[in-house]
Amino acid sequence: MDSLPAVSHTALAPAGGLRGVLEASAASRHDASAVLVVVVDTEGSTYVRPGGVALFTDGGQVGWLSGGCLEPEIARRAMLAAAQRRIEWLDIDTRDDEDLFSGSAVGCRGRLRLALLSLSELPGWHEPIAAWRMSAHGLDLHIASDGSVSCRVDDATWRWTLPAAPQEHADAQAQWRVTWPSPPSVLVFGAGPETPVLVPWLRRLGWITTLVERRERWREAAACADTVVELAPQAAIPATARFDAALVMHHNFELDREALSALASTAIEYIGLLGPARRREDLFRVLSDAEQASLQSRLRSPVGLDLGGQGAEAIALSIVAQLHSHRNKR
Template identity: 65%
Template structure:
């Protein structure tokens, strides 16, 4: 089975990261509980704002991880209580005690997680905020206090609830605000041999993917993206309603790459990756207007990808995913 035939017979890879958790949470279910990390101390697997879903529908009991697997059984048990009672369960997991090391019950990390377990069935309407978040309108902000007041906000649109809560050891009134950034979005000009590895991996890292491809030969691979587009680069850019964090130019075709670069020169996309060696980049700049080179300045990554070694489409795709991940982690 060749690459194109395999693509036609496969489904796009499931998304990962925060995107996977929230999209699964939006599908709901009576037992769905969102675990939100509101506070951490010491060495922990995740940071404040991390989320995981317990009691998910569709055969997946859990989406997302808050530890290397050692803490999840206890979180799942308490999440089931939150869903059954329709109340916020507060869960404090502290693995900093030296006694655990000698008692044989240590789980590896030496830190503390403070979680709010939110019963989603008791928070009607929060799913209405998700499309704006997916489209890049803004972060999904959760405001929670120990009295059970919960608010969820995206780009000025909000939902509010007041829920019962479990008893906390610390009676002091506390409030937290945690923001979940919109998923990053990448615009890929050109499908090709790298696409079956590149697009699924970007989705698994939580990226929203759009592939622009007009050539019938590669249309099946473009369909692996969240949004396949069969228009010119200029039309694709002007027709998009969301802001892209990155763009990749990788047609393996000189004229189509030139057309894409010309369209991208007028965009404000902060990362633009160009597939191919430096000599090919220079050849492209010779046939582009003189203002184009200045327009790209520090945002053009060419050759695209980290130098990880190896060769072939899979190695190239891995190098691009790694570079995009590193780019997103910059302050």
Template identity: 55%
Template sequence: MPVGGARAVLEASVAALQRGTAATLAVVLETSGSTYVRAGALALFDGEGAQVGWLSGGCLEPEIAQRANDASRAGQVDFMEIDTRFDEDLLSGSAVGCRGRLRIALLPLALLGDWIAHVEAWREGEPLRLGVHDDGTVELAYAANESTHRLPAAAPPWPDAQSRWSITVQAAPSVIVFGAGPETPFLLPMLRAFGATTTLVERRPRWSGAGALADHAPALTPTQALVAPMRRFDVALVMHHNFELDREALHALATSPIGFIGLLGPVRRRDDLFRVLPGDVREALLPRLHSPVGLHLGGSGPESIALSIAAQLQRHLHGTPA
């Protein structure tokens, strides 16, 4: 099951270091104009030709990969600027289709001795803070833990370089799903591809195999799953296709701090569930409940339902207004 986003890059960086593969992290420091990504975007390049993460539609990556490999071999931080904002690029036939500028730092990860520890903390839900100085100093931090690495560096090639850039990689979104069903084989891989971590809570033998699609699959009750020593959850989805199991999950979620609770099924099903839930539970759920969960995209069947739910979560998690 592939993963995407910052999660894919950071997990690949740990795997490369554990294999002993030379790996260079490309960090976008600044952008202007029309660019494929914004400041804070990450990509990983290694000496074996592998790449994880994209900083363009594919047109800029060969040049970045070459510079990343050079930085790794030289054992120093490198800075590069890619500027495609000018008409001359269009007239000469060298334009890549975007009129923008990227300023990038290339960090050989072998020089950051505690990089894996910082990524592990990020996996547990801590934001990863990264400071890059124009003299090659790299600061890593999570929670109250900080480290400073003074590395050899080539000076930034642009004249107006600032002395320090600060990047924060937010923790991967965490989604807990109560109940497997026909949508699960499509929804869980899709959420992972967007970079989320997924937990499936399912006790029915019929759906036991669906746990292989999630990062975690505890055979617990909803109450047990919500108090287990796991990371906090950003989103909860209730989708058992079973009235009593959905009621049990909603009852448990009423006292949780989860800000987005999605309930699969029509409005009539929600109303029937609310009739059997206590009043205080209904009041606790209502401000956070999205029912029916999913955007109205059209189509029918489990594939379309999974896509509609994933689309709504993408909008919710990235702050796009409805």
């Protein structure tokens, strides 16, 4: 996305999901103990699928590859990869019936193949992660058994060659490719009572959050977003900016009208409008016919899944749930 005029702020909720792990890996590039663990293949029932990722350092981990049952062994092997400054391979198979009947089985019945990459041997790793964060197309990562690693974001490619431990299994592939989709981005028009719950939860799910708010009253509530923009709606949407979703939730009729009018000229496929159906009807009466036609098929109003409950927290949960469902095409 284009850079936007922003208000500086601190104490953000940590970004989670794939975004949280990859951003943490970029920030840990000077940590000699940092190892990025990538799931390159799976069979059966597993906690994560190919492309799953976690970061391990001698200070802990970011991200999970199981419900916690496999992490101690992964952490031990990750520290070996860091000490040897190379790629380690780890194959974890939890499908054995003997474990099930002896009472030592873990929760899943599947197999994980992992590549453990010592980040000290990937100089410049932060560059593709920064490019991935801004890309609309994601990042392709290639890992080969001979230690060659490359990644591609849009038209840019980075390549490294690492020492590699021997493969643990003779039937292992010679190379793997995983794709990390670009992080979703949401443009929120208006802070309010829901914001302190809604925006941190979206960040924890990996969304990049931009909040448009000019009102002094809501400045503190708005500070939980990645970026806060103090501009009119039309100016807050650069023509080349990429947003996957937009939320209109000012609790103010005229400000919501301005936001919907601005969004009508965009291609954002998901637009959520806070408030009852009657409010949407009133807003549509003051929009032009062209704006109404543009918004009609993209507008979720009332925004959010009908989960029951009332109040700011329940509303925030319903919106987060609907956005998560939309992002995963459910």
